[in-house]
Amino acid sequence: MPRVALVTGGSRGIGRAICFALHAKGFAVAVHYASNSSAAAEVVMQITEQGGKAMSLQADLSQPNAPDQLVEQVYAEWNGVDVLVNNAGIMSDASVEQMSDALWEETLAVNLTAVFRCTRACIPYMKQAGWGRLINVSSQAAYTGSGNHAHYAATKSALLGFTFSVAKELAPAGITANIVVPGRIETDMLLERSAGREDEWRRQTPMGRLGRPEEVAAAVAFLASDEASYITGAALHVNGGLVMG
Numbered sequence: 602m603p604r605v606a607l608v609t610g611g612s613r614g615i616g617r618a619i620c621f622a623l624h625a626k627g628f629a630v631a632v633h634y635a636s637n638s639s640a641a642a643e644v645v646m647q648i649t650e651q652g653g654k655a656m657s658l659q660a661d662l663s664q665p666n667a668p669d670q671l672v673e674q675v676y677a678e679w680n681g682v683d684v685l686v687n688n689a690g691i692m693s694d695a696s697v698e699q700m701s702d703a704l705w706e707e708t709l710a711v712n713l714t715a716v717f718r719c720t721r722a723c724i725p726y727m728k729q730a731g732w733g734r735l736i737n738v739s740s741q742a743a744y745t746g747s748g749n750h751a752h753y754a755a756t757k758s759a760l761l762g763f764t765f766s767v768a769k770e771l772a773p774a775g776i777t778a779n780i781v782v783p784g785r786i787e788t789d790m791l792l793e794r795s796a797g798r799e800d801e802w803r804r805q806t807p808m809g810r811l812g813r814p815e816e817v818a819a820a821v822a823f824l825a826s827d828e829a830s831y832i833t834g835a836a837l838h839v840n841g842g843l844v845m846g
Contacts, residue, residue, distance in 0.1 A: 603654065605681045606825065607631040607672065609662065609719065610689030612641035614788035615738065618814035619686055620644050620655070622822040628684060629654035631675045635661060635689065654679075662689055663710040668718035676726055684734040684825045685723045687716040687760075692753045692790060705752050712756035713763070720767060724776070733776035734825045737764050738817075739836070741784045744844045761836060768834035777833035779824045784840020786812040807842030 606623045610616040611632035617640070620630045630648060632655060634641035641657035648655035658674055660667040675682050690712045695704055720735055727733025742750060743758035760780060768778040785802050803809055817839045823829055824837065838844055 602679060602681070603627050603629045604683040605629045605631065605675065605679045606684035606686065607633065607675050607682055607719075607723070608686045608688055609633040609671075609715070610635070611686075612637045612644060612657070614790060615783065615786060615814045615817050616686075616688040617644055618818035619688060619821050620648065622815070622818035623684065623686075623825060624648045624651070624653045624655065626822050626826060628825070629679055631655070631679075631682075632657045633662075633671060633689065634659055662715035662719075663707060665718070668715050669722045672719060672722035672726075681730060682723045682726045683730060683732060684736070685719060686736045686738070686821055686825075687719055688738040689715065690738070690753075690756075692750065694749045695752070696749050697751050700752060708752040708756055712753065713759050716760060717763065724771065727771075727776045728774050731775050733771070733774075734829075735764075735767060735771070735776065735778040736821050736824050737778075737780045738821075739780050739782045741782060741838075741840050741844045743782065764836075765834050772833055777824070777829065779829075779832060779835045779837065781817060781820050781824070782836055782838045782840065782844070783817045784812055784838070784843040786814055786817055786839075788814060805843065806840070810841065812839060812841055 606628040611620045612634035632641045632644050645655040645657050660671040737760045739760045740757040742754040747754045764780040820839050
């Protein structure tokens with residue numbers, strides 16, 4: 602049995618590209634989705650047609666028990682969870698002045714608390730194996746802020762502190778924890794919100810273009826590999842120079 606990777610939010614966009622990149626590295630891939638079962642099934646079909654192992658799993662990660670149940674399902678099927686990619690996230694629009702408590706809490710539940718719960722659920726299995734990769738997906742908004750998205754930016758910023766802390770806790774167990782920080786990547790979610798700002802965003806980016814999901818996925822796949830065994834507590838920017846450091 603190959604090593605097993607669980608990718609949350611794996612049915613589309615960056616998550617979809619991550620699933621394919623991990624398959625190319627030889628991982629069996631558990632594709633989590635929230636609601637788009639057909640998109641997840643398509644990812645699974647393409648991986649299996651190429652001779653890989655994949656399955657799709659539905660979970661509403663805003664629900665307290667869902668992350669534990671998701672991880673347990675993967676372990677029950679494949680007897681391991683070697684790589685966890687916390688990619689699932691939601692984004693909505695609201696100024697701080699107009700934002701409801703419910704919207705704030707929903708964003709924290711999916712973008713931050715579910716990351717904690719999925720990570721917590723995977724740690725015992727990784728410790729048992731003596732090997733593990735925890736990879737979280739943040740956003741350049743963690744560094745730049747984003748008007749009308751303070752709730753989103755706050756969660757993506759919090760992932761930095763969470764990841765660095767986990768890296769310190771788990772390094773002695775042979776488990777790495779890193780975070781990938783995409784810039785403006787051409788996904789359905791970004792294009793839905795671009796409102797004709799693509800040219801402006803390209804001008805703001807030193808490389809003069811938007812990124813591709815596959816470029817983020819390549820960074821994730823590297824961090825999941827044996828070649829990255831001495832990298833932990835790192836924030837890897839994939840943004841064409843939009844944020845540096």
